[in-house]
Amino acid sequence: MMPRLKEVTYAARREHILRAAVECFARQGFARTRMEDIATAADIAKGALYTYFASKDDLFLTIYEAWGCALDESIQKQIDQLAPTERASPRHRLHALIVATGRHVQGDSVTCRVLMEGRALAAYTPTIARHVHAQQEQSLAQIEELIRQGRAQGEWPPQTDCRLQAQIIQAAIHGLMAQWHLIPGNFSWDEAAYTLAFTIV
Amino acid sequence: MMPRLKEVTYAARREHILRAAVECFARQGFARTRMEDIATAADIAKGALYTYFASKDDLFLTIYEAWGCALDESIQKQIDQLAPTERASPRHRLHALIVATGRHVQGDSVTCRVLMEGRALAAYTPTIARHVHAQQEQSLAQIEELIRQGRAQGEWPPQTDCRLQAQIIQAAIHGLMAQWHLIPGNFSWDEAAYTLAFTIV
Amino acid sequence: MMPRLKEVTYAARREHILRAAVECFARQGFARTRMEDIATAADIAKGALYTYFASKDDLFLTIYEAWGCALDESIQKQIDQLAPTERASPRHRLHALIVATGRHVQGDSVTCRVLMEGRALAAYTPTIARHVHAQQEQSLAQIEELIRQGRAQGEWPPQTDCRLQAQIIQAAIHGLMAQWHLIPGNFSWDEAAYTLAFTIV
């Protein structure tokens, strides 16, 4: 059981550092955040960071991934909480997806900033790029599937390119996140979710 | 004539450096690009950069602004080239706007990368933030006005919040740009433009 | 005991760097000394300097202050070592002050150079200026007080302006230091001290 104890401690410290890093990255951006800042925020020594994370990039990446997982969970939860009638409707499920995203962004706007910077960094950091692509693709597939089902159920008029429509919706969601990142509170997520889910043909 | 010649030379050299900088920023990102890289790419001495630009930030900002201006021109030209019947239709004008943006992104995908990074940097660099905000707001106003006119002409069903709808469309456009930046050629801009302009209620 | 050991090490390294810096400043002057020169002289890496000193200015200032403090101590010691009869005489105390200054200059002519440059820099560097002024004023007050006491005891004929006389004596001392800095060994400090203290009416 000692390994277990160790693991708990290890995981807890990792988590602790991660939280400190998120705060720093969100406040100052990746480039302007020094490892020392993170260490100070986490109240540990600079060198100890390297016990838990291989590098600054690794730290960033871990945050990036964690956000994606948490968002996926939020979305799933939101969908699960739908009333049975609504859960049967792809449009309602899409709505739930966007609402959950909005809640996530609002509830953890700090991490959202990190995410936004991640997308920009992606282009120059192969390691990050892979993750961004994967996440992107997965999310796109989910939306596309919803649309496909919605058409099958007659909720959406048939159109040739399901994927394109999904891409536009995904693009809109990301664009809104970017806007929120730039000017938090600039619009109502709930109204945007409603518009996106129910008034896009 | 000499001052004129000088003027030309000055502007030409500025332009030359700018092109070199765009290339570097697009390839390596802002943070990883050293002034020396730009100087080498432009085939001049490091110090000479500072004759034309006050700082690395200035260089970046100039590129950022130039892109915005060029895009505005492209859009205007695209709208002007519409047949009279179409030009009278806000929906067609919106379509032209998106098409022009797509062409711009495709034609100068290199600069587009720089733009994308600019949006991410904006949050941490007040100088850049101001420009991004201004550009954002101006573009939003344009779209909003198109929608307002479209509704007045019965092209769109009336909805309470013109601004929100404009924001969503703008978000979608930016999201698509970001996707293109990530995976160029991932979708068809023209089809996306058509879908965005004509099938969004 | 460990913290104490660390403390000692820290102070020792600081002292070590300081000595290296003094040597460099004295040999090349402040402006021509590069941080790298100091690091090389101290046999450490350039970056390590910044663990002990915030900047090149800080380094200089520290030396400047240290010299002043050490001089004050030397003077005090010299006065304390006077025979009781002499210690009662302000003129002898003034003599001791000048002698101590001379010894200090001769014993650490290297640092003296740094001091001289400090006075010249003072006019253009507010931070240094403050320290120079303060030191100057303190030293002046000390001399003035000696003269005042000397007059009270009838060692000096009464004159209206004690401060002016003190200023002249101080000026002479500084002027002699400057000469020594220019051509070390150009005169005898002890004779100069005697002349200044005992033959100035």
Place this chain on the structure above:
Amino acid sequence: MMPRLKEVTYAARREHILRAAVECFARQGFARTRMEDIATAADIAKGALYTYFASKDDLFLTIYEAWGCALDESIQKQIDQLAPTERASPRHRLHALIVATGRHVQGDSVTCRVLMEGRALAAYTPTIARHVHAQQEQSLAQIEELIRQGRAQGEWPPQTDCRLQAQIIQAAIHGLMAQWHLIPGNFSWDEAAYTLAFTIV
């Protein structure tokens, strides 16, 4: 006569540049003054400076020498203006020398700053060092001669070391200049001159 005309123009421009340089050096110090600053102050192009002066050091040196010459002239004039009775007295001539120095310092405190910095730089710049030494020695000889004459005439009690006394007086004068440089107006030059010339045994 053309060479003559040229010479006039040349000398005038030199003078013009010199004045600009003095102003800059006095305001910012030697190290912080850029050649461009001087060119701007003189309202000519940077490159033109090198037509008149070989280097920044040369510029400085020229100013330094000019000050010394002008001071010598001022002193000579002051002595020449003494009433015949006074002119016969070495003490009065010494007084005139100090008064003239004071007037010079006050009247051209701007150049005085440059002089002060020159003495500090002297130690690290052989070219400057030579000039400083020469000037110093000449001035010292003059004072020494005055004292020697004064003793011969019975104005000063005989003392073994004329040179030392001269050195102290010279040191005092320089020290006072340094003080004035630091805090202009901190004392009365005329009173200091009187004290130095008439109450020092």
Place this chain on the structure above:
DNA sequence: TATGAATGAGAGTTCATTCAT
């Protein structure tokens, strides 16, 4: 002669990472 753009060798300073303790 005058110009001022170009040069390019540094300057001080920062900071991710390492490693002896």
Place this chain on the structure above:
DNA sequence: GATGAATGAACTCTCATTCAT
């Protein structure tokens, strides 16, 4: 494991001087 001093490459920006025009 934890520490934090040390490292040293890299960074942006400066500026005396040169030289083609």
